Amino acid sequence: MAGRPKIFDEQEAVKKATEVFRTKSYDTASAEELLTAMGIGKGSFYLAFKGGKEELYIRSIKQFAEDFNQKMGRAIENSEDQVEFIRQFFLRLADVADCDMERGCYLGNALVQLSEKNDEIKKITAALLKSLQKIFAEAIKNALKSEQLKTKEDPEILAWHLTNLWNGIHVTRRMEKSPKILRSLIEMNLSILE
Template sequence: MAGRPKIFNEEEAIAKATEVFRNKGYDTASAEELLEAMGIGKGSFYLAFKGGKQELYVRSIKQFAEYFNQKIAQAIENSDHQIEFIKQFFLSLADAKDCDVDRGCYLGNALVQLSEKDESIKKITAELLKGLQNIFAATIKKAQESGQLKSQEDPEILAWHLTNLWNGIHVTRRMENSPEILRSMIKMNLKLLE
């Protein structure tokens, strides 16, 4: 017996749960709030997410990461000056007022929370960060080859630096919200992309 068929769109339900996690955080998001946002009952929830709230959170992060990486990769690809686009992307993080979808802070914050849960989840977070790093590395390599970027540092290392910067900004923003301080810090780090 295969069980009851799903009568909801998992991707849409996960996106709705992501909004709850984004606004409340993993620990404070209640099961009731998640079920209400997703528009499903407990039975359907546990049928689709056998690992409960933690599985939903992991799937939320994965889905968000895929969307975020796809969106940033496309935006870079469509840009006339890809290194300048990356710089502006980072500088825009200094002025973000809240957890903006386009800047990926939900992902950055969630990776910090997830990496503390257990070893298997830590591996998932590493894979998600590797996706962002791959986008940066490919862009840097292409910019070096075309002469848009003078630096001949290893593209992989520069990309890890950017990934670390992206991660660090989201952590630092929790303690320091001055756009001027954040912008100065970001500009200093971006000098490697000249």
């Protein structure tokens, strides 16, 4: 017997759970809140997510990261000035009052929260950061080819610098809310893109 067929869209259910995790965090999101948001019962939940809340959270991060990286990659690729796109992407992080989905705040916060929970999650978070680094590296290589950048720095290292900035700004935003200070920090870090 094959079991009961799924009567819900898992991707859509994970997307709805992501909103709960985004607003409540992993630790404070209750099973009831997640099930209500996802519109499914406990039985369906545990059939789809045998690892429970942790598996759902990992799937949420992966799905969000894939969507974020695809959008980011397309946006950079389609921009006329890829370096300026990157600059504006980072500078807007200073002015975001709340955790904006388009800036990847959910992912940044999740990486900070979960990166030390266990080895599997640590590997997942490292892979997600590597994907972002690849997007930045490709943009930097393109900018060097089109002479939008004059730097002699290794594009891979520059991309890691940007990935580190992206990751770090999400940590700093937890302590510092001043857009002026955040913008100054970001501008200082972006001065390497010349």
